[in-house]
Amino acid sequence: MRTWFITGTSTGFGRIMTQKLLERGDRVAATLREPEKLNDLRERFGDKLWVAKLDVTDSKELTKVVDAAFAELKHIDVVVNNAGYAAFGAVDELSEAQIRRQLDTNVVGSILVTRAAVPHLRRQGGGRILQISSMGGQIALPGLCLYHASKWAIEGFFEALIPDVTSFNIEATLVEPAGAHTNFIGSIDNAEPLAVYADTIVGERRRALASPKDYKLPLSPDKAVDAMIASVDTSPAPKRLALGSGAYNLMHKGLSERLASLEEQKDIAFRADFDE
Template identity: 65%
Template sequence: MTKTWFITGTSSGFGRILTEKLLERGDRVAATLRRPEALNELKKTFGDLLWIEALDVTDTAAVRHCVDKAFADLGHIDVIVNNAGYALFGAAEELTDDQIRRQIDTNIIGSIQVTRAALPHLRAQGGGRSMQLSSMGGQISLPALSLYHTTKWAIEGFFESVIQEVESFGIEVTLVEPAGARTNFAYGSMDNAVRMDVYTDTKVGEFRKARAAGDYHPALDPDKVALAMMASLRTSPAPKRLTLGSDAYKLVHAGLSKRLGALEAQRDIALSADYDPVR
């Protein structure tokens, strides 16, 4: 049975790949992006299966108008995919105030406002699925990506709460946590801070050199990420998380194990902070 999807950030990366695969399968896609002309060729090929609207997710009024228009025009939307976003690379003190604000406005507030705009419609139609493009970076962290990790850890916390708020309405949520991939997201749209020489011989400098050398060859297949997202709709209740890629599995597993070990090591300290039992 065909589905109707609403996807942000469809000009490139996972959003573009997912859009193409859904259209090829015969699903309808409401595609949003800042430059609608980037989808002209897809529109010629797929016609009415593809609904296109210009959207900058940092404009909250535009987000509400766009989501309302999509539901009005298409009648029923089965899946909301928050994909729009980008990464900001640089040590924390290298970043400008404007870079920090834009990263937060796009990756956190944009996703929150798309979700808030869609929830009344999903409730009214009796349910639906929401997918949030997070990252393995929502569970672990790497140097020089502090603000990117800030946004991914924050959006995971947001949805951990929202999942509990909306489950009684038949609305299910999945956080998608891919590993690094060779897409335009990582190799074209990433914003870079102006480097400070003081970080040259630190982990930030090492990471920067590795990126510049082009020695990183991700194992993750972006096409398989899109296929896994599509296949997840056949599972209900929805998986809360889709961790995708061997790198993501290994790094997230190691990170969670280390955090759990640290928690267990402090068990006695944690319990000792309660009021003493009344005797």
């Protein structure tokens, strides 16, 4: 039996993971902005489920909630940064409020949860962190410039964090799923459109997102969550966990193109060094 701390458990991957873990006998510290959304699971699983109200953009409350979870549950094996937000729009369509919410939720919130959890994990002799990122942490799609900025940022953070904490037996995995039929598409926060983008790829993507049922997304949310849970049994932890054929194909294409471009610039790169 493991004990898990999970953010953003009202819907999507967070809700699915919480229920699966409880059904198999694990304990879950579930955090979300509206705790009443887990009342049905509270009734079914009793004290196996610890629930706290948390908006990860509230930095003061965040540390209190993480500390309380470790204090009351004594030992937490896995911390899952799942809370997320996505804003859609071209750069000059996006409001400052959307920009700040995007970065505060997906980047600052995850960093602060991690910062609050690491001292506890260190004291207890180790643990695992799952950071729910996205294939969008390796590639970029039109109209989601701000969302991709948040995912590329959190991936850079964990690239550096992992070696920083490995000597304390703390491991971490960046989870990179493709798009899935959770609540993600329907919950995207659309910027106020500018007419100048109507006939561009941004306008095209905006119209497509307006009909999410037309999206054929092959990734199974249930299978994706099963893979996330199973990854905790693997040690050393995989640094990245790609989920879905769409994620694999798009990331493979993007990484291959970037590597080919780098190779083309090898001579230029080396010539920029001091002469021997």
